[in-house]
Amino acid sequence: MKASGEKITWITAYDAPFAAFAEQAGIEMILVGDSLGMVDMGYDSTIPVTMDDCISHCQSVRRGAPDTFIVGDMPFGSYQISCENAVANAVRFLKEGGVDAIKLEGGKSVTGQIRAIRDAGILVCGHIGLTPQSSGVLGGHKAQGRTVESARAVIEDALAVEKAGASFLLVEAVPPEVTAFIAQKLAIPVLSIGAGRECDGQLTIFADTIGLFQAFTPKFIKKYCDLAPVIVDAYKQYVKDIKEGLFPGEEHVYHVIGDIGPFRELFKEYE
Numbered sequence: 532m533k534a535s536g537e538k539i540t541w542i543t544a545y546d547a548p549f550a551a552f553a554e555q556a557g558i559e560m561i562l563v564g565d566s567l568g569m570v571d572m573g574y575d576s577t578i579p580v581t582m583d584d585c586i587s588h589c590q591s592v593r594r595g596a597p598d599t600f601i602v603g604d605m606p607f608g609s610y611q612i613s614c615e616n617a618v619a620n621a622v623r624f625l626k627e628g629g630v631d632a633i634k635l636e637g638g639k640s641v642t643g644q645i646r647a648i649r650d651a652g653i654l655v656c657g658h659i660g661l662t663p664q665s666s667g668v669l670g671g672h673k674a675q676g677r678t679v680e681s682a683r684a685v686i687e688d689a690l691a692v693e694k695a696g697a698s699f700l701l702v703e704a705v706p707p708e709v710t711a712f713i714a715q716k717l718a719i720p721v722l723s724i725g726a727g728r729e730c731d732g733q734l735t736i737f738a739d740t741i742g743l744f745q746a747f748t749p750k751f752i753k754k755y756c757d758l759a760p761v762i763v764d765a766y767k768q769y770v771k772d773i774k775e776g777l778f779p780g781e782e783h784v785y786h787v788i789g790d791i792g793p794f795r796e797l798f799k800e801y802e
């Protein structure tokens with residue numbers, strides 16, 4: 532697709548129903564992101580997300596989207612400790628989670644892990660620019676590559692990740708000019724989240740894109756619909772119907788088979 536110039540589409544999902552929606556819409560790839568910690572599990576960062584959380588969500592997504600290319604996102608602590616530990620956890624993503632590739636955050640600092648995982652026969656997606664798992668070190672969730680010095684660091688990371696054997700690269704919150712340069716410099720597909728459109732494809736976080744995540748919306752998100760108020764209104768109507776005795780209606784119940792007489796006799800036995 533990179534060679535032909537066709538843009539690659541990519542979205543997150545954490546469960547079977549939303550994975551199925553993505554597959555039905557023809558989205559080419561799904562990321563089971565560690566953003567599930569904030570979007571799905573109610574944490575205020577991705578740091579607490581565990582390998583077991585990720586594996587369980589990958590399994591749900593695979594069940595919902597059996598024919599889509601799925602990328603599992605390695606959570607904080609699952610690849611930083613050693614290359615051996617990184618390979619062991621990447622293997623779990625494939626064997627237990629049923630994914631097609633893994634993603635890990637970092638550039639030059641994780642080339643050993645990328646090479647080791649690739650050597651184990653597993654497709655790797657790099658992730659550079661704003662890397663949320665290390666937002667403490669980056670001084671918060673801040674765009675990267677906005678100065679010449681910072682752009683050089685992002686470019687060096689991109690080159691290192693490709694050289695280490697990554698099969699594709701995600702660039703997050705980097706100026707479009709820098710992303711465009713990286714995309715034309717690298718042979719592997721370069722995808723953007725908040726890094727402009729001059730590259731090989733786009734990733735978005737599903738809950739932001741359809742208005743399900745209410746805490747905040749990053750600048751780079753385009754909302755295609757606003758589901759949260761629709762759902763709250765539906766729930767309010769449900770409450771009102773129950774309070775007013777309007778639900779369930781005749782059409783929502785299972786009536787006895789045959790005459791009611793014998794059932795009345797049965798009830799009498801218990802009076």
Ligand code: KIV
Pocket residue numbers: 543562563564565566567604663701703724734736
């Ligand atoms: O976990 C995730 O969804 C991600 C995106 C923020 C890029 O890694």
